[in-house]
Amino acid sequence: MEKQLSHNAGYSQAESEAQKHVEAILTSPSKKKIVVAGPGTGKTHLFKRIVAGKKKTLTLTFVNSLVQDLSLQLCGLSDVRTLHAFARSVVRNKRDDAKMFPLLPEVIKEDARALLGKDIDFEAMLRDLDHSNVDVEFYRTRRRYYDHWGFDDIVWAAVLKFTNCKDRIPAYEQILVDEYQDFNKLEISIIDLLAEKSPVLLAGDDDQALYEFKNASTEHIRKRHEDPSSGYQPFELPYCRRSTRVIVDAVNDIVKAAQARGLLRGRINKNFLYFPNKEKDDESEKNPKIVYAKVPEPAIPWFIEKQLVGIARQVKNGFGVLIISPSAAKSVAITDKLKAKGLENIEAAEKRDERKPSLLDGLKLLLERENNLGWRIVLKSLLPTGEFEAVLKKTHVEKPSNLSEIVPANVREDVIWMLDILKGIKDGKDDVGETDQEKVRDLLSKLGYDPNAIAKKLLRDGILSSIPRPCDASIRQIPIKGTTIEASKGLDREYVFITHFDDRMLVTAKDKTNISDRDICKFLVALTRARRKAFLISSDLKKAPTFLSWISRDSIEEIPWGKK
Secondary structure: OHHHHHHHHHHHHHHHHHHHHHHHHHHOOOOEEEEEEOOOOOHHHHHHHHHOOOOOEEEEEOOHHHHHHHHHHOOOOOEEEEHHHHHHHHHOOOOOOOOEOOOHHHHHHHHHHHHHOOOOOHHHHHHOOOOOOOOHHHHHHHHHHHOOEOHHHHHHHHHHHHHHOHHHOOOOOEEEEOOHHHOOHHHHHHHHHHOOOOOEEEEEOHHHOOOHHHOOOOHHHHHHHHOHHHOOEEEEEOEEOOOOHHHHHHHHHHHHHHHHOOOOOOOOOOOOEEOOOHHHHHHHHHOOOEEEEEOOHHHHHHHHHHHHHHHHHHHOOOOOEEEEEOOHHHHHHHHHHHHHOOOOOEEOOOOOOOOOOOHHHHHHHHHHOOOHHHHHHHHHHHOOHHHHHHHHHOOOOOOOOOHHHHOOHHHHHHHHHHHHHHHHHHOOOOOOOHHHHHHHHHHHHHOOOOHHHHHHHHHHHHHHHOOOOOOOHHHOOOOEEEEEOHHHOOOOEEEEEEOOOOHHHHOOOOOOOOOOHHHHHHHHHHHOOEEEEEEEEEOOOOOOOHHHHOOOHHHEEEOOOOOO
8 A cells, every 4th residue: 555655646646747837837927938848748738738728729730640640639729731842822712722742843854954964953943042043044934834833832832022121921820840950941041930910939850850852961950959059948847658668768778878879960959758557557567678689680570470369369459560670561561461361451652753754643633624834754664765855855945835745646546545444444444345454454554563463463362362371360350550760750659669670771871880970760650650569670680780789688588589
């Protein structure tokens, strides 16, 4: 009884300490606040408290999964949007419907190679707000010709609109900005403009910075938190309510080891503390270790399956699973094998090259409406390079014709039947003749699919569906999501498997001893997706991963991969 009373007193004290941080933010009169909040430290709860009772509030992020989660959590309390969706609402008008095509900068980059003989990084130009760049006008001209917007240029346009006419900046009772550590100069510019008219709260964590590839920098969140001249009052949410004690301890071990090696320089000095409460203490007691195992790559699905059976027998209740891999291809390979074993409730990572527009992208645009961008992407896919560039040059004049007017007749005929096939498929048309069936096979080939491989897979799945598979019934319907580290942002599950936990996969530099801050952040993000337990699976059987040595050995349980 005395022990229980002691625990209860400790829980009350922890709750009181956590609430002090929240109340300090809520009661501050400052119109500019920045909150450093690690994973699972209660940002959403804070957001709810801040917007409660207010009629006009705006919440911005740029991660779609976070928009979905925040939209649900703040339903009826705040207008939740990606930054790009907000910018679209600013730019959109009667003359410009602001149609979006995320890969537009890549399209115009290819145009610049063909028409100017120059290799121009338009995305960097836009993200760094390089107004003086002589190539800005080329981008604008091509964008107008294609009558579509990319993610960066539409934010650029919104920034220019607000800069040139401050009266157009909307006012809100409160603006919330999430994941601020991953914003770049362009995105921060629109936040700064909005802050001229509205109270703003920025939330983020420089330990979770993943998006250097889009010119994001931790200097922005660090400056606003550390420099009083920025005008922002700094706060922190230090208590992690998501994860068990061993995971919180491991995060602190990793940060300490990184700083001892001269890494994470300039990091915001903040606490990341385990939040004691009865439920989390019970889970921590049942899961006192992070599991580490060396497993040959082909056996990783088998190992995960065996661990899931063990978990099911222990908890005897429902639970969710994340399988985090270093690439979409690795993730898909694992989830495909788990499906083949009989696990039925699996969501796989999307496996595609998102950097290059494809023939299907162009056809989908033309399926919606006649437009220059759709024709341009289709022509790039179907014409030899010389012929394509010859057509493209006809659009690089003072008053260019629409591409539909100058497309070669034979290509037009091909595109028409492709669109007919796609429209039939879209409309659910089943009565196709032998000629159309041949065209479907031809279209699949043009789109890069192997019709024979697709048919074989369908037959294989059909055969396997009627054959009892050895999967334990207790885990057959366990919800499992395969994903990459970057795509795991905003997700969390009871159990997390981090696969390919090796220097050769987690360290981006060719010299695998040269660990970067981003490498560290990626591992921290992956590890803190786990609510109860994390499994680190190494496929390098010869060399132990560097990050493993950064975690206290008392926190690690190493098990042989063949152990059931």
